[in-house]
Amino acid sequence: xxxxxxxxxxxxxxxxxxxxxxxxxxxxxxxxxxxxxxxxxxxxxxxxxxxxxxxxxxxxxxxxxxxxxxxxxxxxxxxxxxxxxxxxxxxxxxxxxxxxxxxxxxxxxxxxxxxxxxxxxxxxxxxxxxxxxxxxxxxxxxxxxxxxxxxxxxxxxxxxxxxxxxxxxxxxxxxxxxxxxxxxxxxxxxxxxxxxxxxxxxxxxxxxxxxxxxxxxxxxxxxxxxxxxxxxxxxxxxxxxxxxxxxxxxxxxxxxxxxxxxxxxxxxxxxxxxxxxxxxx
Amino acid sequence: xxxxxxxxxxxxxxxxxxxxxxxxxxxxxxxxxxxxxxxxxxxxxxxxxxxxxxxxxxxxxxxxxxxxxxxxxxxxxxxxxxxxxxxxxxxxxxxxxxxxxxxxxxxxxxxxxxxxxxxxxxxxxxxxxxxxxxxxxxxxxxxxxxxxxxxxxxxxxxxxxxxxxxxxxxxxxxxxxxxxxxxxxxxxxxxxxxxxxxxxxxxxxxxxxxxxxxxxxxxxxxxxxxxxxxxxxxxxxxxxxxxxxxxxxxxxxxxxxxxxxxxxxxxxxxxxxxxxxxxxxxxxxxxxxxxxxxxxxxxxxxxxxxxxxxxxxxxxxxxxxxxxxxxxxxxxxxxxxxxxxxxx
Numbered sequence: 001x002x003x004x005x006x007x008x009x010x011x012x013x014x015x016x017x018x019x020x021x022x023x024x025x026x027x028x029x030x031x032x033x034x035x036x037x038x039x040x041x042x043x044x045x046x047x048x049x050x051x052x053x054x055x056x057x058x059x060x061x062x063x064x065x066x067x068x069x070x071x072x073x074x075x076x077x078x079x080x081x082x083x084x085x086x087x088x089x090x091x092x093x094x095x096x097x098x099x100x101x102x103x104x105x106x107x108x109x110x111x112x113x114x115x116x117x118x119x120x121x122x123x124x125x126x127x128x129x130x131x132x133x134x135x136x137x138x139x140x141x142x143x144x145x146x147x148x149x150x151x152x153x154x155x156x157x158x159x160x161x162x163x164x165x166x167x168x169x170x171x172x173x174x175x176x177x178x179x180x181x182x183x184x185x186x187x188x189x190x191x192x193x194x195x196x197x198x199x200x201x202x203x204x205x206x207x208x209x210x211x212x213x214x215x216x217x218x219x220x221x222x223x224x225x226x227x228x229x230x231x232x233x234x235x236x237x238x239x240x241x242x243x244x245x246x247x248x249x250x251x252x253x254x255x256x257x258x259x260x261x262x263x264x265x266x267x268x269x270x271x272x273x274x275x276x277x278x279x280x281x
Numbered sequence: 282x283x284x285x286x287x288x289x290x291x292x293x294x295x296x297x298x299x300x301x302x303x304x305x306x307x308x309x310x311x312x313x314x315x316x317x318x319x320x321x322x323x324x325x326x327x328x329x330x331x332x333x334x335x336x337x338x339x340x341x342x343x344x345x346x347x348x349x350x351x352x353x354x355x356x357x358x359x360x361x362x363x364x365x366x367x368x369x370x371x372x373x374x375x376x377x378x379x380x381x382x383x384x385x386x387x388x389x390x391x392x393x394x395x396x397x398x399x400x401x402x403x404x405x406x407x408x409x410x411x412x413x414x415x416x417x418x419x420x421x422x423x424x425x426x427x428x429x430x431x432x433x434x435x436x437x438x439x440x441x442x443x444x445x446x447x448x449x450x451x452x453x454x455x456x457x458x459x460x461x462x463x464x465x466x467x468x469x470x471x472x473x474x475x476x477x478x479x480x481x482x483x484x485x486x487x488x489x490x491x492x493x494x495x496x497x498x499x500x501x502x503x504x505x506x507x508x509x510x511x512x513x514x515x516x517x518x519x520x521x522x523x524x525x526x527x528x529x530x531x532x533x534x535x536x537x538x539x540x541x542x543x544x545x546x547x548x549x550x551x552x553x554x555x556x557x558x559x560x561x562x563x564x565x566x567x568x569x570x571x572x573x574x575x576x577x578x579x580x581x582x583x584x585x586x587x588x589x590x591x592x593x594x595x596x597x598x599x600x601x602x603x604x605x606x607x608x609x610x611x612x613x614x615x616x617x618x619x620x621x622x623x624x625x
Contacts, residue, residue, distance in 0.1 A: 168363075170361055170363050170365035171365050171366075171367055171368070173332060173352075173361075173365065174359065174361060174365040174366075174367075174430075175367075175378065175382070176332075176352050176353050177330055177331075177332075177352055177353075177355075177357060177358070177359040177431075178378055178379035178382065178430070178431075178433075178434055179353055179354075179356065179379055179382055179383060179434060180353065180378070180379075180382040181353065181382070184382045188367075188378070188382065189367060192369040192370075193368065193369060
């Protein structure tokens with residue numbers, strides 16, 4: 001399908017609209033980004049670097065990567081499994097389950113954190129049991145991971161479901177009649193067909209997992225050097241009026257976001273043909 | 282090595298998609314499953330491929346119970362209506378797929394697989410397109426690749442679901458001849474599903490006519506055409522005109538003339554009889570059914586007429602260009618006399 005190339009705006013209203021869009025974007029996206037950089041380097045490069053390499057900051061970076069490193073693969077596996085179920089089988093309450101899958105999108109992240117405290121906290125349902133067995137979930141790594149998983153649960157599945165719905169089961173059925181085992185069908189047919197959507201979903205999921213604040217804030221306990229992820233670390237520094245430290249850490253998060261964006265754009269640009277071919281087919 | 286299908290019944294909730302279906306495909310036979318949509322022909326194909334299980338009945342191939350085998354183990358080559366080519370694989374990779382996924386002990390060597398792919402590419406006349414992707418092929422080319430992919434596993438039976446459904450008329454006719462040629466060369470028992478009676482009669486050794494999940498008739502194309510067993514088969518195979526008549530001993534009597542009557546059973550008395558467009562004579566005077574010429578269309582090698590009787594009934598008749606019909610004009614009154622009728 002050929003799409004008519006948009007033309008340059010000529011009429012007055014079109015120009016006004018364009019100017020408004022550009023100004024607005026500059027105001028709400030570009031300005032804060034520039035501000036982050038300006039504040040971070042306000043006292044020069046040296047203070048910037050030293051606030052990044054201080055032990056608490058490094059530990060926050062490590063923890064953020066660790067949490068994302070656990071949460072994202074689990075959500076990728078869940079996403080594939082869920083998309084497979086939703087697009088390959090019919091079962092009762094499917095519509096309801098699909099809506100529930102979207103809950104993390106619509107619910108406030110604070111609630112996604114609090115539910116875990118209510119379940120696993122000292123006074124929660126399983127609090128006594130966990131204490132008796134000396135298992136720490138809240139105010140520890142497991143809590144951070146499950147809170148992050150809940151918040152980022154739908155990202156991969158939501159990328160895959162429309163694509164797999166669109167592609168249908170014909171190719172998989174054909175593979176079976178040609179003698180392929182379930183394993184072969186998945187790795188030779190299903191997975192290659194969804195690989196770019198999967199990569200895309202994983203990227204979005206990663207970005208969200210590393211930037212998550214609300215849910216993580218509730219279960220973290222803010223123990224410096226131990227349970228502070230990068231976003232929480234920034235908040236602590238900011239509250240202590242260490243603006244250079246806060247903004248330096250913020251540049252890291254913003255940097256991660258930019259890297260994600262670049263990768264996403266590269267993916268879209270490099271495989272535009274293939275993605276389009278998929279849709280045409 | 283014949284395929285024997287016995288008393289197959291398959292219901293979806295309370296709708297019987299197949300109702301006591303039995304037939305047999307002889308080794309090397311080219312069989313058509315013909316029927317309108319909803320007649321159960323695709324359901325039957327899926328059962329044979331092992332993609333669905335029947336509620337009752339048996340499917341045997343060469344004496345072995347096929348229903349016990351999974352789709353994976355049946356070694357039935359299936360060509361899907363949508364072709365279902367693997368979109369991320371090249372044409373050559375598509376064809377090699379069925380060999381590549383064999384367990385290591387049964388898998389041919391890389392060189393053997395490459396040789397098979399080359400042989401099949403040659404067979405489907407796409408030798409130069411092995412490196413293309415399915416999205417870079419035309420509909421007819423995809424169809425041929427799908428066939429080669431199914432043939433690569435040396436199938437015991439080849440199943441084709443509406444093989445020409447998605448192609449335009451010209452390509453369709455071409456591929457039809459070609460498919461028949463491939464079948465004759467490979468000798469593999471082939472069953473194909475179609476709703477196009479012309480395709481079935483033109484291509485198949487035998488045709489199984491299905492209606493509402495039941496077999497209406499099984500027979501060679503000419504048999505079906507000359508001795509249809511039911512009004513459904515007669516009407517499904519071509520245009521039909523209906524008139525009332527009195528039938529006795531294989532003769533239909535009309536007001537002032539008679540015509541031979543073909544019937545699967547001995548019928549007599551007042552009946553509705555049917556005749557084909559080319560089994561009709563026209564004359565300017567009676568006896569016959571009076572009708573006005575509604576339209577005159579040259580349909581290829583013959584002339585097609587639509588005639589309307591005073592009570593509003595429309596006949597369709599067909600005549601040679603050089604015949605009594607060629608001088609007729611719109612609005613002329615003629616008398617139609619069926620020269621051969623069918624009674625059910």
